[in-house]
Amino acid sequence: MALPRLRTVVLVSGAALLTRRALKRRIARSPLWPLPALPEPVSGHSKRRATAVRRLLITGRTVAADGVVQLRLEGTGLPRWEPGAHLDLVLPSGLVRQYSLCGDPEDTGAYTVATRLVEDGRGGSREVHEQLQEGLEVGVRGPRNRFPLADARGYVFVVGGIGITPVLPMLRSLAASGAEWRLLYGGRSRASMPFLAEIEKLGADGDRVTVVAQDEAGHPDVAAALAGLAQGTAVYCCGPEPLMDAVAAALPEGHPLHLERFSAAAGDATGSGPFEVELRRSGRTVPVAAGQSVLAAVRAELPHVAYSCEQGFCGTCQQRVLEGEIDHRDELLTDDERGDSMLICVSRCWGGRLVLDL
């Protein structure tokens, strides 16, 4: 009798271990990990679930290209990151903006980001350019990675302008490992394209890099860059929306496409009728009017709920949905994530009621 019982114990322990590992993997893959920081915990949250804002010292500020500043942010024992990761910068005004890490992932003493000034933007890049000076501190959260480098037989990158920032650490890593890669790098002019000299050096062996400055040669030929891709080649694109559309349209079948958005895809957070949202852990229910986003309605009750872009591309506002039929209006979440979570800045509800884990 002892043997079957022992077998049962082993089976049960094994199943528990597998379940724990699966859970751990799911948490590690979740875009909510590390969780966005909340200035104060929402009812039911322990402080351990929130990622604290880390204060880093700006020890370097250089001009990486026309209209692009590069910041070196120093701290100690900083979390490691993988190429493609980004940081949340918590700006002095309270605005939160995401910037890709473009330094050395092995450097646990500093992070490096580069930011292009968007003249007609919503103020984040202007604040970075005008207020973040050497000797000051800035708050950061993360890093998080929504644009990781996948295993592939080869890589083709199509990049526009400041979209080079998440790609640069990938290129360094691929060049060091001897992997097969090519880059099509477009920009308004060579002077406006950051890291050009380093990139051309990285690609010097074997004609890997094609630089297309619009003022010299017009738009990059995306179709030519994607023609005749070898089996198993992964395609990465980061840049303005029209460039990403062109890559998606020209991509031959059977090649995975990895996109990193710096701006919102088309989406409407406010269309369709009213409904109500129950905030289960807070014990409150808020009405969402026809012309209002879920985020706006939730903020009326929970002013410290995390958000940033308000356009469905940064992922900061992602919340777990406990009940209700979600009308997803973003292009960021994976199918898996869409099952039980939503970006409350743009997505809505098909029925009359949603229940959020807030």
Ligand code: FES
């Ligand atoms: S706030 Fe950026 S996705 Fe919602």
